[in-house]
Amino acid sequence: MSVLILDPMLAREFREHHVATDVCRFDEMWEGMLVVPPAPNNEHFRIVSILNTATSSVIDWDAGDQSVPGGNLSDRAADWQHNYRVPDLLVYLAGNPAVDHGTHWEGGPDFLVEIISPGEKPYDKFDFYANVNAREILIVHRDPWALELFQLSGGKYVSAGRSDLSTPGVLKSTVLPLAFRLVAGKTRPKIEVTHPPTGRRWEA
Numbered sequence: 001m002s003v004l005i006l007d008p009m010l011a012r013e014f015r016e017h018h019v020a021t022d023v024c025r026f027d028e029m030w031e032g033m034l035v036v037p038p039a040p041n042n043e044h045f046r047i048v049s050i051l052n053t054a055t056s057s058v059i060d061w062d063a064g065d066q067s068v069p070g071g072n073l074s075d076r077a078a079d080w081q082h083n084y085r086v087p088d089l090l091v092y093l094a095g096n097p098a099v100d101h102g103t104h105w106e107g108g109p110d111f112l113v114e115i116i117s118p119g120e121k122p123y124d125k126f127d128f129y130a131n132v133n134a135r136e137i138l139i140v141h142r143d144p145w146a147l148e149l150f151q152l153s154g155g156k157y158v159s160a161g162r163s164d165l166s167t168p169g170v171l172k173s174t175v176l177p178l179a180f181r182l183v184a185g186k187t188r189p190k191i192e193v194t195h196p197p198t199g200r201r202w203e204a
Helices: 008-020 042-058 122-131
Strands: 028-030 033-035 066-068 089-092 111-115 136-142 145-153 156-163 179-183 190-195 200-203
Touching (some): 042 066, 042 190, 042 200, 122 136
Antiparallel strands (some): 028 033, 089 111, 136 145, 145 156
C-alpha cells in the first residue's frame, strides 16, 4: 500500500510523528518528495551484516577504501536533504571522487546493494544512481529469491546477470574481487559470496 499525502498540514503532522518513532533513519527524499520504505526486518539486517563482512574483508582500508552498511547518498553538497537515497550497503574505493561530508556522501559508490522489502521499487532509483556514477548495483530479491547485478555503461545500467535457484549463475563484480550466486538453504535460499583468489566464502 502506498500513501500520498497532499495536504501540507497533514503531511507535516505525519512527518513529525514519523520522526518521533525513530524509524525515519531509513527514509529517502526524492527531489523533495518523502519516500518512507518498509522498516527492515531481522533477515534484512543479517544479509547486510554478512555482505558488509565480505566486502570489508577484500578492500584496502589503509589505502582509503570504505565499506559502509547504509548511508545517505546525495548528488549535492548543500541542501542534500532535498534529494538523497539510502542504499543498504555502499563501497567506496580509493580514488573515487565522491566526497564524504560526514552527514552524507556526495557522489556514487563503486558498489552498492539494494535489498528489496515489500513494496520497494529499486529500479526507480537507477536514474539517480547513474547520475551520481554508482558503478555497480547488486539487487537482492526476496520474493521470489534472486540476485541481479547491474553495471554502469554509457550512463545507463546494463545487466551483468541474474542468479536464482533455477539458474544459479555466478555474478562476478568488476570493481571488487568477489562473486555472488544464490544457492539452496535449509529454510530459505542463501546468498553465497566468494573471493576467487583465495576461495574464501561467506553465506548470507
